[in-house]
Structures are given as C-alpha cells and as structure tokens.
Amino acid sequence: MAKTTEVILALDVPTQQDALAFLERTRGELTWVKIGLQLFTRHGPDIVKAVADMGYKIFLDLKLHDIPNTVSSAVKSLKGLPVELLTLHTVGGAEMMRWAVEAAKETNPDLKLLGVTVLTSMDDAQLRETGVPTGAPEQVERLARLGQASGLPGFVCSPLELPSLRKILGDDSLLVTPGVRPAGADLDEQKRVMTPRQAAQAGASHIVVGRPILKAPDPAQAVRAIAQELRDA
C-alpha cells in the first residue's frame, strides 16, 4: 500500500477534563482522536469541538443503527461539527446506509462513514441466537460487500479480517482496525492482536490504539514509536 497507515488514539477516558489534559501531552505528535460513546454521551458536541480546537481530527464512534430517516437525521445534526469519520452499523441495511451517505454529503464534504460489520464481542453461537446461521467471517464479508455497494467508503474491522476485506473491497476502501498492540505491550483484554507493522502490511489504512498510548509513561513517545513502525512497514 503506497499510503502510510495512520494512528488514531481511542480516547477512552471518563471526562472532558481528563481528555483535554491527556491530549496536551500528545499535541504535535498525533493527528487523529476517536471519541466514543463514553465521552459523547457525557459531553456531547462540546467535547468534539474542544478536541478539534486543539488541532486534532475527529473520528466519532457512535455506531448508529436505526431506521433510515433517524440515522440520516442524526448525520445531518452533525452539521458544523468538525467530524471526519463516523461509524454506523451495516446490519441496519442498504437503505439506511444509502440515506446516511447522502446525508453525509449534504452535511460536511470531509465526513466519511465507516461501517461496522460483526462486533468482535459476538461469537458464532451468539450470532446464531440472533438469527445469523453462518459464522462470523462469512457475515463480515457479506455486510462489507453490502456496505460498499451502499456507498460506504470504509469499514471498521478486526486485524484478522484485514486480508480478506482488503481483497474483497479493493485498495481504495478505508479499513480502520482496533486490536493493535506494539510488540511487548500489555494485551489488556484484547485476544487476537496484530502489531502496528503487521496491521499495516495486512492492509489497514488506520489503526486504533487506546491503552498502549493512554497508559504509557510518555504518551508522545509511544505515538512516535508506533508512527515510526508504520512508516517502516
């Protein structure tokens, strides 16, 4: 892949105060920050504006899933907010995704929608309970094809799904991958991980890294080391 894989910090901290204090320590080293449900539910658009005002690009991980009108209205409600990546569930269906893509175009030319396929917390038994008879890999591929056909420019996927999705979706699709751990880092509860280099080589356009940066004694240095590994991949 010609483009260097980019690092996104998963800003999984409880409050805006914690978030902004932490981001002072990585300013200038890090481009992307993922704001998830924990911070957004508490602070709403204010946290997005505050982080963007520090110069970071925003990945808003809300995993939208509702009827097409509600999802597209939610996307339109982001108008004026500097969000560049936003997640939604592909299992919401083609119509929901198409409406969301149209809404994104109207809302913000920089906004790209990322599809979530099968949550990695779901195993095959749990999928069967929800009426999906095939295993997770097949369902991931089916939903990714549907998402791409519905106009989604990218997907969130596990490191293990990268090779097959890159092959199916082609070079232009964004593939954003959590579950990444630098060699020797604590795995926390992540089970099937790749290193930044492996994820880049397997086709990730972006990697999402939380605790290895959040818990590092020198977070700026941790970001620099990951970025270097990605450039060398």
Ligand code: C5P
């Ligand atoms: O701290 P860590 O690097 O494990 O954080 C990974 C981030 O990616 C968290 O925000 C987590 O919610 C998210 N994520 C994940 N696995 C998935 C989907 C999202 O770890 N399958």
